[in-house]
Amino acid sequence: MSTSSSQAHSLAVPSRRLPRISLGMLLVLPALTAIILLYALPLARSLVTAFRDSSGVWTTDHVVRAFSLYGRDMLFSVGVASASLALIATISIAISGYLVLGTTPWAVRLLRWLYRWPLFIPFVVTGQIARSFLATNGMMNNVLVETGLMASNSAQSFLDWRGLVLTFAWKQIPFVTLLLAGAMAAIDRSHIEAARNVGANRLRCLFEIILPLAAPSLWVGLILSLVAMLSALSVPMMLIAGNPTMMTSMMAHRITYYGDYGIANALGLFSYALTAVTAWIYLRLTLRREATA
Amino acid sequence: MSTEALTLNNVTVDLRQQRILDGIHLDVSPGSFTCLLGPSGCGKTTLLRTIAGFTPLSQGDIRLGARSIAHLPPEKRHTAMVFQSYALWPHMSVGDNLGYPLKLRGVPRAERKQRVAAMLERLELGGFESRAVTQLSGGQRQRIALGRALIIDPPLLLLDEPLSNLDAAIRRSLRSELRRLQKSLGITTIMVTHDQEEALQMADQIVLMRAGKAVQIAAPQTLYQQPADLGVARFLGVDNTVTRNKQDPAVASGAATFGFRTRDARINEPLCSATLTRKGRVTECVYTGDGYQISLDTNEAELFATATSPITLGTFAVLQVPESALIPFGPDDRHLPPLDRHEDIA
Numbered sequence: 001m002s003t004s005s006s007q008a009h010s011l012a013v014p015s016r017r018l019p020r021i022s023l024g025m026l027l028v029l030p031a032l033t034a035i036i037l038l039y040a041l042p043l044a045r046s047l048v049t050a051f052r053d054s055s056g057v058w059t060t061d062h063v064v065r066a067f068s069l070y071g072r073d074m075l076f077s078v079g080v081a082s083a084s085l086a087l088i089a090t091i092s093i094a095i096s097g098y099l100v101l102g103t104t105p106w107a108v109r110l111l112r113w114l115y116r117w118p119l120f121i122p123f124v125v126t127g128q129i130a131r132s133f134l135a136t137n138g139m140m141n142n143v144l145v146e147t148g149l150m151a152s153n154s155a156q157s158f159l160d161w162r163g164l165v166l167t168f169a170w171k172q173i174p175f176v177t178l179l180l181a182g183a184m185a186a187i188d189r190s191h192i193e194a195a196r197n198v199g200a201n202r203l204r205c206l207f208e209i210i211l212p213l214a215a216p217s218l219w220v221g222l223i224l225s226l227v228a229m230l231s232a233l234s235v236p237m238m239l240i241a242g243n244p245t246m247m248t249s250m251m252a253h254r255i256t257y258y259g260d261y262g263i264a265n266a267l268g269l270f271s272y273a274l275t276a277v278t279a280w281i282y283l284r285l286t287l288r289r290e291a292t293a
Numbered sequence: 294m295s296t297e298a299l300t301l302n303n304v305t306v307d308l309r310q311q312r313i314l315d316g317i318h319l320d321v322s323p324g325s326f327t328c329l330l331g332p333s334g335c336g337k338t339t340l341l342r343t344i345a346g347f348t349p350l351s352q353g354d355i356r357l358g359a360r361s362i363a364h365l366p367p368e369k370r371h372t373a374m375v376f377q378s379y380a381l382w383p384h385m386s387v388g389d390n391l392g393y394p395l396k397l398r399g400v401p402r403a404e405r406k407q408r409v410a411a412m413l414e415r416l417e418l419g420g421f422e423s424r425a426v427t428q429l430s431g432g433q434r435q436r437i438a439l440g441r442a443l444i445i446d447p448p449l450l451l452l453d454e455p456l457s458n459l460d461a462a463i464r465r466s467l468r469s470e471l472r473r474l475q476k477s478l479g480i481t482t483i484m485v486t487h488d489q490e491e492a493l494q495m496a497d498q499i500v501l502m503r504a505g506k507a508v509q510i511a512a513p514q515t516l517y518q519q520p521a522d523l524g525v526a527r528f529l530g531v532d533n534t535v536t537r538n539k540q541d542p543a544v545a546s547g548a549a550t551f552g553f554r555t556r557d558a559r560i561n562e563p564l565c566s567a568t569l570t571r572k573g574r575v576t577e578c579v580y581t582g583d584g585y586q587i588s589l590d591t592n593e594a595e596l597f598a599t600a601t602s603p604i605t606l607g608t609f610a611v612l613q614v615p616e617s618a619l620i621p622f623g624p625d626d627r628h629l630p631p632l633d634r635h636e637d638i639a
Contacts, residue, residue, distance in 0.1 A: 188378065188380065190376040190377075190378050190380035191380050191382055191383075193345075193347055193367070193374075193376070193380065194374070194376055194380035194381075194382070194441075195382070195393070196346075196347075196366070196367040196368050197345055197367055197368070197372065197373065197374045197442075198368075198373070198393060198394035198397060198441065198442075198445065199368045199369075199371075199394060199397040199398065199445070200368055200393075200397055201366075201368050204397065208393075209382055212384045213382075213383070213384055
């Protein structure tokens with residue numbers, strides 16, 4: 001008697017659960033459909049196109065050609081991105097550190113007000129500003145010559161990898177600083193005061209207490225900046241005339257002049273790989289932190 | 294570093310045009326235990342933070358031993374502070390937390406390890422070096438925070454309500470443990486607390502603060518028996534005040550008001566001479582463990598007393614306070630010096 005009732009019970013469970021699952025699915029469906037149609041499918045399609053020729057046969061030809069044709073641009077992209085990230089990290093740590101530890105109230109207020117401005121300027125305008133600032137007859141050189149800091153004949157154009165690094169950094173520093181300064185401000189003040197109290201000066205306090213505690217936000221900011229830099233087309237197009245240049249330029253070139261989606265997608269593959277690696281490093285870091293916490 | 298005396302001279306702090314601390318003078322002798330006691334918002338934590346260097350002085354001077362520390366940044370003051378939240382760094386292990394002050398002083402790694410281990414033994418947390426601070430209980434965190442402060446042999450120990458986040462039993466045991474440790478190290482200590490029992494039990498000297506001022510600086514017995522004014526008295530558990538009648542005992546000349554504690558007032562006991570008596574209707578009778586607390590509605594005020602057995606509500610009862618338990622206050626609410634014959638109070 002008891003076994004039959006328990007059987008009946010165990011049989012009843014799935015029939016009761018089934019509608020709940022389908023109801024849940026129904027709720028998720030619109031979002032899921034949007035993600036599949038707008039993100040997953042185009043991504044998968046571009047990945048597939050990177051490995052197929054015009055007749056639809058599987059091939060690694062595009063990838064090999066992309067590397068042989070644009071290997072230098074890939075290295076250039078990695079180099080520019082790394083240098084920009086280093087510059088972004090250094091300056092945003094300095095700004096956020098001063099915002100948290102600064103003792104001159106008006107300077108802190110001024111900095112807090114100033115640093116956000118580039119956030120509201122689009123990449124294409126940033127590119128235009130950088131062009132007129134960094135060119136041979138640009139504002140930077142003019143100011144240096146006018147103030148007598150530099151002879152006019154030694155003025156040179158910064159419209160190369162240096163210009164790219166400076167422009168990317170200029171555009172992305174406020175964003176990373178916003179995240180980092182927020183994380184630093186959220187640290188319990190007594191953690192900082194305890195360090196000062198046992199003898200840490202402000203610099204050591206920044207690097208040994210505040211930064212380790214706020215590091216996850218720095219990583220997020222840098223990874224998102226990397227993605228933004230690898231996807232910015234306007235800035236490299238406006239700043240760099242010849243080769244090598246950023247991959248986005250080359251992808252656009254490949255598509256607009258040759259209609260060659262295969263190689264463009266093979267180049268895209270490399271961008272995915274690069275951001276995926278950084279995302280993986282970030283996930284590992286946070287997981288390790290959570291495991292020890 | 295040997296323990297040192299602390300001298301506060303006219304310490305005044307203004308924050309956003311508001312006076313937080315108002316001309317505080319205080320002498321703390323080397324090796325003594327001083328409590329800053331007062332209700333929340335009285336400025337006691339600000340005073341501690343001012344000594345540690347986290348709140349800038351507007352006026353006055355702070356001297357540790359012979360040197361003025363008023364204009365030094367916190368890291369150069371060599372005061373050791375234990376924060377209310379303990380402020381252990383979550384990204385460092387227990388060992389790293391304890392060793393960090395030594396690392397800052399350039400102590401080599403091997404010696405650091407040895408001193409951290411010795412400190413953990415002393416705190417009865419031996420072998421805890423590699424634990425994460427997030428895994429510790431409240432009491433353990435408290436001890437690590439204390440160890441981190443003491444590991445550098447500071448001349449001055451500052452404690453910001455170090456026991457307030459712990460439950461009652463741990464608090465009681467840590468109270469005596471802390472006091473023993475302080476005595477054995479002979480370190481000058483200043484502790485902020487809002488708990489009068491804690492202050493009375495632990496301190497050599499209590500600074501009673503109110504609205505940014507040090508209202509009374511005295512030894513625990515003096516503070517308890519001769520509170521400077523009615524406000525201080527109320528904070529220290531003097532729940533009852535009555536206006537003086539002609540037939541009341543003459544504890545002090547010119548007394549306008551008497552204060553007394555509930556536990557000193559008895560109900561319905563045989564009348565003795567030299568006592569203060571008031572008659573009233575019983576409005577409440579609450580069991581307190583030791584006996585019953587009775588609320589008595591007299592014409593003048595509501596008074597509290599203790600009784601050994603319950604008393605029926607609504608009946609009339611007589612409250613009696615021995616002369617020795619009466620605290621006299623003048624018309625200005627300030628404490629009056631008792632007459633000479635009451636040497637036990639003085």
